[in-house]
Amino acid sequence: MKINYIIRNSIITILVFSLFSSPIYACTGITLLSKDGGVVVARTVEWALNDAQHNQLLVVPRNKEFKAQTPEGTNGKSWKAKYGFVTLTAYGQPYGPDGLNEEGLYVGVYYLPGFAEYAVYDSNNASKSMSVGDLMQWMLSSFKTVDEVILHLKDVVVVSVENKDFGGAELPFHFKIVDPSGNSRIIEIVNKGEVKIYEPYLGVITNSPTYDWHIINQRNYLNLSTYPNQQKNFGNYELNPIGGGSGFIGLPGDFTPPSRFVRAAAFTASCRPLDTSLDAVFESFRILDNFNIPLGAQVPVEKLPTDIVSATQVTSSCDLKEKVYYYHTMWNREVRKIDLKLIDFSEIKEQIIDDDIKKENTIKDVTPQHSKRKKASKK
Template sequence: MRFFLKIILFFSVLVHLSFTVNLNNKKELPECTGITLKSKNGAFIQARTMEWGAYDMQPELLVYPRNYTYRTELQDKIIGMTWVGKYGFVGINALQDPRVADGLNEKGLAVSVLYLPRYASYQSFIKDKADSSITPGEMALLLLSSCKTTQDVRDLLRKVRVVPKPEKEIGGITAPLHYMVSDKDGNSIIIEYTNEQLHIYDNSVGVLTNSPDYPWHLTNLKNYISIGVEEISPVKIGTLEITPTGAGSGMLGLPGDYTPPSRFVRATAMRNSVTALENGERAISEAFRILNNFDIPIGTMGTKHDPSILGDTQYTTAADTKSLKYYYRTMNNHRIRVLDLKTIDFERKRLVRRNLDVSKAQDYKTITIDNKKG
């Protein structure tokens, strides 16, 4: 018994030390969760939460016009790939950076950027190939401005090199990223760079979280194969009949912590047990309701160790790739706001920026009771 207590204590210390190192480096506290949903009338939704632990991201809503010129700066200030975008799009950035971590373009392509620490490994930088090279952070800009389908994405990425570049905002490392991309026809893919090679996977379960890589998560689902929506039948042990304590027994064993593997399993179970959704608006509503389960409350991801670190969900987005509507809510205001891309003039010549929140406070609606009526 003492031996097992020592083992438990040893691993507890390791976990604590690992967590402290991550806090001090402020590198590994993003805990994003992404899902897709489809409605009966053909609408396809890509939605995600954005968690970031190192600082307040101060996110802005950006509107990029058509025919905008993009220029990449690689390591050592070498100029990389330069291109003129075909399509206009909306997206969300951080720290006034022109790059976006999430977005939807006018052709119905949605791109979400999530963290992949310790697994992302990019193609080697070759100076002679700089003109076809970009950094991981520019991937969303490239895809949203250049592609209208996931097949376009596959074709384009065969011609592009994604190479490392240290980012001072995340402690001088190259951003370890992977990507979920969906189009208006309901095709969805996962893009990862591991072992310095490009990998594109069909998004077979409609879910993405963080490390390990996507194939690992699919293998891990085998450990939860018995989870489902059907209630568990009573079991007889000797003369005692044991029955479930209440509804929901089919989900017994579903992990509830915030680690990427647990969130992947939980999101897969929720996303793939949703009943038929009539239309895009219903699917948007359900996407936000599912992602409510992945909001990380303030204080549960490190704020007790360092008050400057936020572990909570800074914003949540949902893109309807059919109706071309982009929805979001923030950590400060849970009211869902929507931008209809069909109302935007993408022929404008300049980039437009707008704060996600007019004011960092919850928008409450007061209701009144007419005392003259019964």
């Protein structure tokens, strides 16, 4: 697999935006740092066709034997897990939007439709071949740093494998990987197997087009600032800004990938100083609240699915320093966590964690009770 390291500007023809503004893959990712050395990687997960069961998390033990898929079956690359990990899933598959391993390596996948293009399968290379889902599991189970992943990418070939659980369509993903040192890369596979690697811009990622296009597009928003506009005089008129936030006038608010990229970069760049990684976790949830997509905002009323309540099905936040996976879902916005430090990955059995069985939001009643009501309640 040829790897082309791209840290440059290039011109890419802009395709029709309807190609990559579908509600199916409107995911947004950010990274925040804290003063105590914390690295927090967070993202939203949108899938507005139906309930993809992204709320179910898979725990994978150390020493698991893997066999990758190819178009011919499970005859691809074989490997044994050096590290255990936790991952969101999709449609009951053993991989999903993102995951965190016991060493603090984070791997997130994001749709890249119209641009991702995997290698043409060659049965002579079956022992090196794997599906895009296998690639995610391979990275999480085999490495503890970003540098290790990049070094060994040449050892595998990612090929298209049909998965009927996703409607039989190809799965055009690109990846964001981050380790506890803060080292991070974007990995894209294009042009029938060419691997391109980018250094993330402020830790932000969305969807199509390719990453270098988004960097070029940032030049259109150099005027954005947290400072308010100043008073200006025009003849006899003295004009002042109306309200706060005038520095961010022009910030795009729609749900297309380019607009979400610009918005996520602006909120990341203007993030307040954060003392601890836990502060960064909750700040990431606040920032990503700006990217929650109400179901009706992107799905025509006649095509609304009946088994989901939101296009944003999951929001996750991973504390790489403390090795804790936090998340909330469309069914329950209470933040939950999995502390990987407390898991013995050499002993634990592979299992699914589903904390959304009731599919009910938790509500705490804090209504004050006067004396008469208290007496009545006792009766």
